[in-house]
Amino acid sequence: MFKEPVKIILRRFRDRTLESGLLIIAVALGIGAFAAGLSLIMNTMEFSNQIMSSPEYRELVISTRSEASEMENPVEEKLVQENAVLTAADLEAANLAPGVEWAYVQNNSRLHLITADTGNMRPPEDMSPPGGDNAGGGEPRADDRQGIQISEEELAEMEADSSIIIAEFDEISGYEVTSQFFNSWDITASSGSLISEADITGTENVIVLGSELAALLAGESMEADELLGKKLLSREGYQTIIGIMNPVSEGFDQEYFSPYKDETGGFSGFRRRFMDTQLRFAVEDPEDLDSTAVLLSDWFESQLGEDQVVISNPRAEAEQLVSRNTGISLLILFLSAAGFFIALVNVSNIMMSRVLRMKKNVGILMALGASKNSIRKLFLTEALVLAVSGGIAGALLAIPLSGYMETAAGIEAGSWLYITIGAVLAGGLTTLFGLIPSRQFMKIDPAQAMRSAS
Amino acid sequence: MIRLENISKQYDLGGTTVDALKDVSLEINRGDYAAIMGPSGSGKSTMMHILGILDSATGGKYFLEDYDITALPDKEQARIRNKHFGFIFQSFNLFPELSAIENVMLPMSYAGIPYKTRKDKAVDLLQEVGLGHRMTHLPTMLSGGEQQRVAIARSLSNDPDLILADEPTGNLPSDKGEEIMEILESLNKRGVTVVMVTHNPAQGRRAGYVIELRDGMLIPGSPNLEAQNV
Numbered sequence: 001m002f003k004e005p006v007k008i009i010l011r012r013f014r015d016r017t018l019e020s021g022l023l024i025i026a027v028a029l030g031i032g033a034f035a036a037g038l039s040l041i042m043n044t045m046e047f048s049n050q051i052m053s054s055p056e057y058r059e060l061v062i063s064t065r066s067e068a069s070e071m072e073n074p075v076e077e078k079l080v081q082e083n084a085v086l087t088a089a090d091l092e093a094a095n096l097a098p099g100v101e102w103a104y105v106q107n108n109s110r111l112h113l114i115t116a117d118t119g120n121m122r123p124p125e126d127m128s129p130p131g132g133d134n135a136g137g138g139e140p141r142a143d144d145r146q147g148i149q150i151s152e153e154e155l156a157e158m159e160a161d162s163s164i165i166i167a168e169f170d171e172i173s174g175y176e177v178t179s180q181f182f183n184s185w186d187i188t189a190s191s192g193s194l195i196s197e198a199d200i201t202g203t204e205n206v207i208v209l210g211s212e213l214a215a216l217l218a219g220e221s222m223e224a225d226e227l228l229g230k231k232l233l234s235r236e237g238y239q240t241i242i243g244i245m246n247p248v249s250e251g252f253d254q255e256y257f258s259p260y261k262d263e264t265g266g267f268s269g270f271r272r273r274f275m276d277t278q279l280r281f282a283v284e285d286p287e288d289l290d291s292t293a294v295l296l297s298d299w300f301e302s303q304l305g306e307d308q309v310v311i312s313n314p315r316a317e318a319e320q321l322v323s324r325n326t327g328i329s330l331l332i333l334f335l336s337a338a339g340f341f342i343a344l345v346n347v348s349n350i351m352m353s354r355v356l357r358m359k360k361n362v363g364i365l366m367a368l369g370a371s372k373n374s375i376r377k378l379f380l381t382e383a384l385v386l387a388v389s390g391g392i393a394g395a396l397l398a399i400p401l402s403g404y405m406e407t408a409a410g411i412e413a414g415s416w417l418y419i420t421i422g423a424v425l426a427g428g429l430t431t432l433f434g435l436i437p438s439r440q441f442m443k444i445d446p447a448q449a450m451r452s453a454s
Numbered sequence: 455m456i457r458l459e460n461i462s463k464q465y466d467l468g469g470t471t472v473d474a475l476k477d478v479s480l481e482i483n484r485g486d487y488a489a490i491m492g493p494s495g496s497g498k499s500t501m502m503h504i505l506g507i508l509d510s511a512t513g514g515k516y517f518l519e520d521y522d523i524t525a526l527p528d529k530e531q532a533r534i535r536n537k538h539f540g541f542i543f544q545s546f547n548l549f550p551e552l553s554a555i556e557n558v559m560l561p562m563s564y565a566g567i568p569y570k571t572r573k574d575k576a577v578d579l580l581q582e583v584g585l586g587h588r589m590t591h592l593p594t595m596l597s598g599g600e601q602q603r604v605a606i607a608r609s610l611s612n613d614p615d616l617i618l619a620d621e622p623t624g625n626l627p628s629d630k631g632e633e634i635m636e637i638l639e640s641l642n643k644r645g646v647t648v649v650m651v652t653h654n655p656a657q658g659r660r661a662g663y664v665i666e667l668r669d670g671m672l673i674p675g676s677p678n679l680e681a682q683n684v
Binding site: 008011012361363364368369373445447448450 | 543
């Protein structure tokens with residue numbers, strides 16, 4: 001039950017519907033814009049810190065020039081330049097650059113899985129298996145380019161063999177990597193092992209699975225750990241699963257990793273022609289990226305000639321993006337804060353007119369026993385009613401607004417927290433501005449207040 | 455009970471200093487019924503405000519029960535107004551947002567009295583002034599006489615030692631004014647000290663004595679002059 005003086009304030013607020021409504025809307029819009037702006041800048045900064053701390057942004061990426069348009073040299077030299085091939089041996093460039101902590105090769109890769117679903121198979125008349133001769137032994141199932149051919153009978157046998165994994169989906173993507181990839185990304189195995197030097201030099205097709213991919217392949221019938229040692233059936237051949245990774249936040253969880261091999265013949269050589277080999281050099285301190293890039297550029301120039309490789313620095317590109325996003329967010333925060341400030345000044349003005357209309361009543365309250373402190377508390381109540389109702393409405397406005405801005409900027413997470421912080425901060429400022437007009441009562445006598453006309 | 459010593463009050467009106475009260479000394483004893491009279495601008499209202507600590511004097515001393523309360527801090531002044539004084543105004547000064555009973559409960563809330571107690575007390579007081587049937591009405595639904603009776607009930611809510619009434623019948627027809635006067639007289643008979651500002655000589659005559667002011671000064675021969683020689 002409210003005390004009678006508080007009832008006066010609350011009922012005045014209620015009875016002046018239009019004025020109170022406009023006040024709340026002004027405060028809500030101001031708080032909403034400010035909270036959304038604050039949420040955006042905080043999220044942008046958090047997101048920036050998050051991405052800049054990713055291992056990806058401590059790396060320099062070396063690849064060969066793949067398009068003539070990228071070349072500065074005359075076209076007649078094109079063929080020579082396209083012959084420049086990067087291999088794992090080029091990782092020795094790292095020895096000349098003291099800032100480099102890890103160096104590895106990374107190729108995009110893809111495995112075409114053979115599923116039990118015959119709908120996945122190409123119909124016989126469409127098949128053109130390598131070698132052409134396909135006579136006898138049931139209907140062949142084959143990759144359109146190369147790889148193994150499997151008859152339906154063979155497939156049935158494989159399905160019965162518990163050491164063979166036949167997936168329910170037909171394609172997985174991943175990377176061919178050398179072993180330091182895992183060091184650079186600080187990836188560990190949850191079971192089995194990661195790719196070692198022995199796997200790279202060995203002849204067996206082995207793969208390591210991301211955590212989500214392992215769970216998908218295991219299905220509901222087995223634990224992911226049970227995949228270890230089993231052979232995954234793909235058109236590229238059997239892939240022996242040797243390890244499963246712990247979850248990583250970098251989007252690797254749905255992918256597989258296989259050893260990068262330098263051989264140019266056979267199946268790997270076939271695929272190698274369709275993709276650029278990337279050499280990646282990770283530095284310990286991002287400050288060393290520029291100087292390391294110079295050293296690496298010199299080294300590759302000495303080895304392969306001028307303009308044979310492209311050295312890209314993802315961090316520099318990311319920093320540009322981060323700086324642009326932060327700039328936009330700051331501008332939005334500035335505009336929203338300016339809007340909020342204008343709303344606050346208006347709130348203060350309207351509150352001043354309300355307080356002036358209350359002046360005589362304040363004198364009467366003082367005559368009846370209200371101290372100046374009680375009067376201040378009374379106006380604090382009014383300012384709080386305004387700040388809380390405006391703050392809640394503002395926060396409700398800010399959530400979709402901030403959500404939209406974040407979607408547009410590609411930033412997520414933490415909005416609720418920052419909107420709440422923004423709304424509370426803005427509510428506090430509203431209360432302060434709402435209280436300013438009541439300060440006049442701290443200096444006057446009750447008789448002076450009661451002489452007021454209202 | 456109240457002793458004023460050489461009280462003066464000056465107002466600064468746009469650079470011109472106006473003397474509202476000049477060197478006024480008087481004494482009001484417990485149980486007195488005093489009327490403050492005088493023409494417009496004589497300082498009646500200022501005197502009332504000084505007596506009720508609604509305004510501060512620019513000179514002189516104010517003793518309440520022999521305590522010098524001339525320069526008390528705001529919080530103490532508020533406490534004295536709340537606990538010891540009851541105010542009745544010419545224009546009633548009820549809060550239109552509050553019902554009759556809530557208006558009566560208001561001063562008790564500043565005294566820290568619990569809700570139930572102040573409600574019971576307000577019911578008793580409203581019944582006493584004959585408004586037991588109008589307790590939940592807003593002031594706008596009451597006649598002038600009824601509003602002034604609510605104001606009287608409000609002034610009595612903290613059992614004051616002194617009722618300060620500023621032209622309590624000024625806005626009422628004579629029959630309603632008579633009712634208010636009767637209530638004030640009965641309060642005085644119960645021992646409450648009453649100081650009333652009035653223009654009405656007939657009402658002045660009904661008081662125990664008259665404090666007559668002119669140009670901010672007590673008029674010589676005013677019945678209170680003997681008392682003020684302290």
